[in-house]
Amino acid sequence: MASPSVTNGATPKAAGRVGLPASKRVLRSQGRRTMRKLLDAAMICFDERGYYETRVNDVVKIAKTSHGTFYLYFSNKEDLLRALVAEAGSAAQYLADALNRPPELGGTPQWEDVRGWVSVYSDLWIRYAALFRAWTDLARIDPELTNILRQTFTLMSDALARQITSDDAHHTIDPQAAAMGVLAMLDRFHYVREFVRQPVDDVALDTLATMVYRALFEESRQGHERAIPPAPGERDRGDHGARGHAREVGDHRGNDESLRGTSLTH
Numbered sequence: 682m683a684s685p686s687v688t689n690g691a692t693p694k695a696a697g698r699v700g701l702p703a704s705k706r707v708l709r710s711q712g713r714r715t716m717r718k719l720l721d722a723a724m725i726c727f728d729e730r731g732y733y734e735t736r737v738n739d740v741v742k743i744a745k746t747s748h749g750t751f752y753l754y755f756s757n758k759e760d761l762l763r764a765l766v767a768e769a770g771s772a773a774q775y776l777a778d779a780l781n782r783p784p785e786l787g788g789t790p791q792w793e794d795v796r797g798w799v800s801v802y803s804d805l806w807i808r809y810a811a812l813f814r815a816w817t818d819l820a821r822i823d824p825e826l827t828n829i830l831r832q833t834f835t836l837m838s839d840a841l842a843r844q845i846t847s848d849d850a851h852h853t854i855d856p857q858a859a860a861m862g863v864l865a866m867l868d869r870f871h872y873v874r875e876f877v878r879q880p881v882d883d884v885a886l887d888t889l890a891t892m893v894y895r896a897l898f899e900e901s902r903q904g905h906e907r908a909i910p911p912a913p914g915e916r917d918r919g920d921h922g923a924r925g926h927a928r929e930v931g932d933h934r935g936n937d938e939s940l941r942g943t944s945l946t947h
Contacts, residue, residue: 712754715744715746715750715754716754718744718745718746719740719741719744719746719751719754719755719761720761720764720765720768721744722740722741722742722743722744723735723740723761723762723765724765724809724811725743726739726740726743727762727765727811727812727815728810728811731815732758732762732811732815732818732819732822735758736758737751737757737758740758740761759822759823762819762822762826763823763825763826763829765809765812766812766819766826766829766830767829769805769808769809769812769833770829770830770832770833772805772808772809773805773833773836773837774833774836775801776798776801776802776805776837776840777836777837777839777840778840789898790844790894790898791894791898792890792891792894795890795893795894795898796886796887796890796894799867799886799889799890799893800886800890802867803867803871803881803886806867806868806871807871807881810871810875813868813871813872814872814875816830834861834864837860837864838857838860838861838864839857839860840860841859841860841863841864842856842857842859842860843856844898845859845860845897845898859896859897863893863897866889867889870885870889
């Protein structure tokens with residue numbers, strides 16, 4: 682497993698996605714900034730009001746632009762949502778790529794690998810919290826969204842399953858089911874922590890990483906030098922670019938440069 686290196690709360694930068702009107706012309710820097718403002722404003726609206734209660738008027742007010750400007754970039758609210766979902770899917774592709782390294786090239790995943798991946802997943806969930814919270818509802822809006830969401834989760838679960846398959850022939854679990862279970866656990870954990878208003882901090886991420894590592898990878902390291910997970914909260918805060926002691930779930934309003942990352946191997 683190639684582990685993403687996370688620095689100062691960063692996750693890989695999402696490739697830009699545009700609405701139908703914007704796709705018909707080349708956007709200059711000012712146009713890209715305006716579109717970014719509209720996308721970020723939509724995330725705020727979806728977070729505060731929900732998708733169905735959000736109006737184009739709400740988005741342009743937060744973006745401090747006009748209706749005319751909005752329709753230069755997006756056909757309607759649904760078009761705006763599709764652009765956001767595609768952007769989140771592009772960022773999720775990085776997580777799949779980070780896992781999609783043949784074990785013979787990267788070796789058996791260590792705890793630090795799992796911790797780095799969990800951290801990047803957490804950053805992704807927090808940035809797109811409004812979408813992750815309602816992804817099953819959003820999938821009903823149109824088939825295109827359903828395909829993007831299904832592909833996103835399948836990419837990540839398949840990449841993780843390949844790591845589980847190659848680690849140890851003595852596993853008595855189904856790799857595909859285990860991989861999907863890990864994604865479901867991470868998704869619902871963030872949802873519940875947000876609901877009870879508790880932060881997803883370093884202690885929480887350490888705990889999640891240790892659970893996944895011990896359940897799926899620790900046994901396969903027998904006969905090798907074992908990487909012993911630190912007690913939750915006791916590791917060096919500098920490792921993996923700790924994101925702060927108590928960053929609240931749902932704070933997805935970072936700028937578009939907050940999605941970036943590199944890989945390291947063991």
